[in-house]
Amino acid sequence: MTDVLHAVNVTKRFGGLLAVHDVEFTIPEGAIVSLIGPNGAGKTTFFNIIAGIYDPTAGEIRFRGKRMIARSRRAWLEPLLWVVPALAVALTTVLVGEAGASDIVIALGIFFTVIALMIVMVVGVARPPAYADFLTRFGVFRSARPNDMVVAGLGRTFQNIRLFANMSALDNVLVGMHSRLKATWLDALLSTPRDRREEAEARARAMQLLDLAGLRKRAHETAKNLPYGDQRRLEIARALASNPVLLLLDEPTAGMNPRETADLTKLIGRLRTELGLTILLIEHDMRVVMGISDRVTVLDHGERIAEGTPDEVRRDPKVIEAYLGTPAA
Numbered sequence: 001m002t003d004v005l006h007a008v009n010v011t012k013r014f015g016g017l018l019a020v021h022d023v024e025f026t027i028p029e030g031a032i033v034s035l036i037g038p039n040g041a042g043k044t045t046f047f048n049i050i051a052g053i054y055d056p057t058a059g060e061i062r063f064r065g066k067r068m069i070a071r072s073r074r075a076w077l078e079p080l081l082w083v084v085p086a087l088a089v090a091l092t093t094v095l096v097g098e099a100g101a102s103d104i105v106i107a108l109g110i111f112f113t114v115i116a117l118m119i120v121m122v123v124g125v126a127r128p129p130a131y132a133d134f135l136t137r138f139g140v141f142r143s144a145r146p147n148d149m150v151v152a153g154l155g156r157t158f159q160n161i162r163l164f165a166n167m168s169a170l171d172n173v174l175v176g177m178h179s180r181l182k183a184t185w186l187d188a189l190l191s192t193p194r195d196r197r198e199e200a201e202a203r204a205r206a207m208q209l210l211d212l213a214g215l216r217k218r219a220h221e222t223a224k225n226l227p228y229g230d231q232r233r234l235e236i237a238r239a240l241a242s243n244p245v246l247l248l249l250d251e252p253t254a255g256m257n258p259r260e261t262a263d264l265t266k267l268i269g270r271l272r273t274e275l276g277l278t279i280l281l282i283e284h285d286m287r288v289v290m291g292i293s294d295r296v297t298v299l300d301h302g303e304r305i306a307e308g309t310p311d312e313v314r315r316d317p318k319v320i321e322a323y324l325g326t327p328a329a
């Protein structure tokens, strides 16, 4: 089995606090892997590093075989590369001006200098993959941002629910689909067939995802009016909308009653069997973790203290001491 994600010696420091320390971690394709550990162990911090929210202090994240997240290298070189094309045009203009070229040629030269600057700026902001590859050739590495990770195939939910509270359940999912839509603002403005087709497909897909999450009947309700358990599942439906390969769930059953927890556990299983997803789960409820995970990694004070099958981890004395030994509050 290949690894979807490989975290290599990841460290994150917040000032004097070592939140994640030298953590090595792999997620095999198709697996459900859990990250557990006492409060403050560094689980969410680790998640946020994978999601591109925090830059790691050291180490790197390889995602689908590609180095995506690490400390930036030679970032100063990038703006320099930006001005090179414009500078080349400007210099040529000056040279032909010296050689006695007409005013029109010089005006054109100035015009193209400005155009060159604008094109480079637009490319620099849009950052198409070819641009990143181009930078790599000059030894420039820019760590992936959250939106880059979404495009690369990462979906996530948050420890604290973060829905668009005043939007309908359906619209929440449609927003999550945004990164996969191809129609441009021009298509939307002109309401082209492509735009209308894509819109219809997006709505159908969003309804499918709501259905999977058990929310079909709630599609048109405002998110903030949904019961808590439904909001949690809506977050998952929204995360699925970007068509992720790897889904990160941060304490999805937090605050749920046993019935809702059991339903959600079933849903997580279906995400793997029906959508073929790989899942990384942070979870406090040991019944959920032990019941559903292929592998469990235990963090304590930012360090990985154990890794193995649920049974191995359950029996590990270090884990019992750090985590299971202290009854949950």
Ligand SMILES: Nc1ncnc2c1ncn2[C@@H]1O[C@H](COP(=O)(O)OP(=O)(O)OP(=O)(O)O)[C@@H](O)[C@H]1O
Binding pocket: 014, 017, 019, 037, 038, 039, 040, 041, 042, 043, 044, 045, 046, 159
């Ligand atoms: N942005 C931040 N700035 C400073 N310190 C932080 C920041 N985020 C987290 N920490 C600290 O890093 C440590 C790890 O926190 P983290 O939220 O990753 O733990 P956790 O394992 O997710 O805990 P919980 O089970 O309570 O969610 C904690 O001591 C926390 O106070």
Ligand SMILES: [Mg+2]
Binding pocket: 043, 044, 045, 159
């Ligand atoms: Mg947390």
